[in-house]
Amino acid sequence: MRIHIDKDRCMGAGMCALTVPGVFTQDDDGLSEILPGREDGAGEPLVREAVRACPVQAIAVEGE
Ligand code: SF4
Numbered sequence: 001m002r003i004h005i006d007k008d009r010c011m012g013a014g015m016c017a018l019t020v021p022g023v024f025t026q027d028d029d030g031l032s033e034i035l036p037g038r039e040d041g042a043g044e045p046l047v048r049e050a051v052r053a054c055p056v057q058a059i060a061v062e063g064e
Contacts, residue, residue: 001040005059016053019050022042
């Protein structure tokens with residue numbers, strides 16, 4: 001699995017960081033950021049829930 005954040009689309013709602021705090025955080029502007037080394041989702045089953053929870057579909061997940 002590989003996670004991508006579209007920062008042009010992200011509006012900083014923070015749902016991803018709330019849903020999976022072990023993978024997502026927010027940068028100084030409040031935009032979503034993946035924690036270093038967690039681009040593969042770190043085995044967190046809730047990553048797909050974070051994709052669904054993002055109100056602007058800024059998170060994309062590639063592969064299983
Ligand atoms: S839930 Fe979506 S809009 Fe909100 S911070 Fe995460 S990526 Fe950005």
